[in-house]
Amino acid sequence: MKKAENIIVGISIGDLNGIGSEVILKTFEDSRMLELCTPVIFANVKVLSFIKKTLALTAPLHGIDKLDQLVIGKINVLNVWREGVDLNFGTADENIGKYAIKSFVAATKALKENQVDVLVTAPINKYNIQSEEFKFPGHTDYLNQELEGNALMLMVQDNLRVGLLTDHIPVNEVAKHLTEKLIIQKIETVKKTLIQDFGINKPKIAVLALNPHAGDNGVIGKEDDEILRPTLKKMFEKGTLVFGPYAADGFFGSNQYEKYDAVIATYHDQGLIPFKTLSFGNGVNYTAGLNKIRTSPDHGTAYEIAGKGIADYNSFKEAVYTAIDIYNSRNEYLEISKNPLKTKEKQL
Structure with missing residues (x-):
């Protein structure tokens, strides 16, 4: 080495x-x-x-x-x-x-x-x-x-790591991109990078819901109940420590993110707004999965x-x-x- x-x-x-x-x-x-x-x-x-x-x-x-x-x-x-x-x-x-x-x-x-x-x-x-x-x-x-490989944007600052299921696409197209195949691929990419790139043997991963209040049992959208939740359950049963989908509004404010090795947001601003608020200009954008x-x-x-x-x-120095x-x-x-x-x- x-x-x-x-x-x-x-x-x-x-x-x-x-x-x-x-x-x-x-x-x-x-x-x-x-x-x-x-x-x-x-x-x-x-x-x-x-x-x-x-x-x-x-x-x-x-x-x-x-x-x-x-x-x-x-x-x-x-x-x-x-x-x-x-x-x-x-x-x-x-x-x-x-x-x-x-x-x-x-x-x-x-x-x-x-x-x-x-x-x-x-x-x-x-x-x-x-x-x-x-x-x-x-x-x-x-x-x-x-x-x-398959590139995934992972924002990093100390123990705070935020990945994205979808990145640079319009908000009105996010829902139709959320397929079981994509969700599994992105979570597996994050899991692999946490193990090989950050030395975490059994990573715990949280996934944020697409809709407010995680859809409120289908009242505010069905994607969380029909796509996200069953996919996460399937992955968990196969041994991946993935949890959610969590309502995004209080997740960071309540410090819930501190319980996990990475958080995966469903779309760009859902993940990057809280990340940049918490990282105070010391954050790094890492392209995982390559x-x-x-x-x-x-x-x-x-x-x-x-x-x-x-x-x-500081952010550039941290990137190095x-x-x-x-x-x-x-x-x-x-x-x-x-x-x-x-x-x-x-x-x-």
Whole structure:
């Protein structure tokens, strides 16, 4: 297993007019970060140097043209493009979107080819990345195509973990997406990631109801009684510790979530509103269910403060920490799976 200090963290630059570059550079200004990992930022060293100077930041950058030129313990910047880029902080720009995707595609390729160990993505603007070459709503959908597995958005902050049955779809389409097959697949994905990525042997999972008051026995919708409840019961009887569906309105306010290793919401805002309220800007978006590790901060491009040097970098830093922790946990799990006798030796 690799030692932590040798973990290569690939970083896609995100929207250059947003706060992505700022939070990346601020994260690695602390030299102690380079004792944990070696970053490779997929961008252009001249562009990053300009941003660094503009924001009066001090992180020393090391430009490289190939990944085999990477230097352990340095902030490596792989030149994905050569030309200069016109920046206008706080502005949505279609041309800037093209560079965000160049960075992301190159970083994903390096991840697939094991040239980097984990991927941390800076925020993109979902509207200016669309093109004939890239027709995906965001990072996750592309990663789901390129990497093995079934992607699931899992928001993480310490022991609070919130997953989603459905993510970026309109609210009026959520109910028709809730099938037994989808529910089983998502819960099994969360169960597997809790075991191999977070070291929880017998995870307990709570599932939130779709309708207010879990449908009130069919008075406010039948999906919870007809789809969710019987599916959860079937999974529980087969050994998965899954509970619910719980009425979502009081679940977080009553601290009920603390009894479980993960909570699965039926749709995007049902899970992310309480998560972001509780995580205070330290949350991490982890793409569970894939054969590779990708994390990102829990915020967007934040155009309104871009270029002002005031962006909080804690969520991005936590995304790096989480990627490293999951990498080590997954490697340990794989090692134990290959040699279960080691586990017994530890217990004796």
